[in-house]
Amino acid sequence: xxxxxxxxxxxxxxxxxxxxxxxxxxxxxxxxxxxxxxxxxxxxxxxxxxxxxxxxxxxxxxxxxxxxxxxxxxxxxxxxxxxxxxxxxxxxxxxxxxxxxxxxxxxxxxxxxxxxxxxxxxxxxxxxxxxxxxxxxxxxxxxxxxxxxxxxxxxxxxxxxxxxxxxxxxxxxxxxxxxxxxxxxxxxxxxxxxxxxxxxxxxxxxxxxxxxxxxxxxxxxxxxxxxxxxxxxxxxxxxxxxxxxxxxxxxxxxxxxxxxxxxxxxxxxxxxxxxxxxxxxxxxxxxxxx
Ligand SMILES: [Zn+2]
Numbered sequence: 001x002x003x004x005x006x007x008x009x010x011x012x013x014x015x016x017x018x019x020x021x022x023x024x025x026x027x028x029x030x031x032x033x034x035x036x037x038x039x040x041x042x043x044x045x046x047x048x049x050x051x052x053x054x055x056x057x058x059x060x061x062x063x064x065x066x067x068x069x070x071x072x073x074x075x076x077x078x079x080x081x082x083x084x085x086x087x088x089x090x091x092x093x094x095x096x097x098x099x100x101x102x103x104x105x106x107x108x109x110x111x112x113x114x115x116x117x118x119x120x121x122x123x124x125x126x127x128x129x130x131x132x133x134x135x136x137x138x139x140x141x142x143x144x145x146x147x148x149x150x151x152x153x154x155x156x157x158x159x160x161x162x163x164x165x166x167x168x169x170x171x172x173x174x175x176x177x178x179x180x181x182x183x184x185x186x187x188x189x190x191x192x193x194x195x196x197x198x199x200x201x202x203x204x205x206x207x208x209x210x211x212x213x214x215x216x217x218x219x220x221x222x223x224x225x226x227x228x229x230x231x232x233x234x235x236x237x238x239x240x241x242x243x244x245x246x247x248x249x250x251x252x253x254x255x256x257x258x259x260x261x262x263x264x265x266x267x268x269x270x271x272x273x274x275x276x277x278x279x280x281x282x283x284x285x286x287x288x289x290x
Pocket of ligand 1: 045046047048049050086087088089090091
């Protein structure tokens with residue numbers, strides 16, 4: 001299954017020509033595939049626009065990009081890229097591998113795999129470990145996905161109906177996003193910026209009346225804005241405060257306050273203790289030990 005999928009995906013990289021056999025590092029779970037970027041010598045210099053007579057091969061360099069995840073293995077492409085020199089303007093330039101994702105050391109395919117996973121599982125932190133990428137990159141992929149808005153994928157779901165919906169907010173960077181999740185399929189079916197009742201309206205506008213009519217329950221945290229939005233735009237659905245949200249809200253409102261009060265009390269008592277030189281000495285000794 002996986003090899004078949006990979007072959008199809010690699011077909012998109014028309015310009016890659018295999019140069020060495022694969023290297024498998026089973027200790028670090030990496031498969032390295034060696035390619036050469038097979039492009040023609042440029043017709044003109046991108047800087048001074050002189051013709052090809054002035055352009056010469058100036059050497060090679062290799063670029064390593066993560067391309068896919070196969071079971072626990074990471075497939076890495078080691079791509080040999082040609083560097084050119086223009087003898088007229090003395091500037092160097094090289095071929096571009098078009099399937100690199102932005103300036104990150106990953107391919108477009110890797111990016112697609114992450115997003116596919118993201119649509120099944122919204123926990124960005126898990127993706128960081130699975131794909132061995134720093135969190136800022138995962139966040140950037142996600143943000144980019146939201147702004148480009150991969151609506152085609154979401155629209156496919158329009159044909160089916162969702163009975164159990166869950167609404168949740170997540171903070172990414174400085175912004176809040178609202179997620180709409182099909183609880184039966186555990187899939188994100190819609191998301192947008194913001195966390196007010198207007199986000200529920202956006203979701204309803206997107207899917208249309210027939211779809212909204214079929215939603216039986218909506219699980220939300222105890223946020224007033226979602227409660228307002230759901231009762232206004234999904235009036236037929238029953239609102240459920242799900243267990244996890246109830247407990248986290250309980251923590252925020254009660255446990256945290258109790259703890260904070262307790263810490264304040266302790267700080268006060270330490271301050272009064274500090275006033276006498278004897279207790280100061282004892283405290284110093286205590287702090288040194290711990
Ligand atoms: Zn030039």
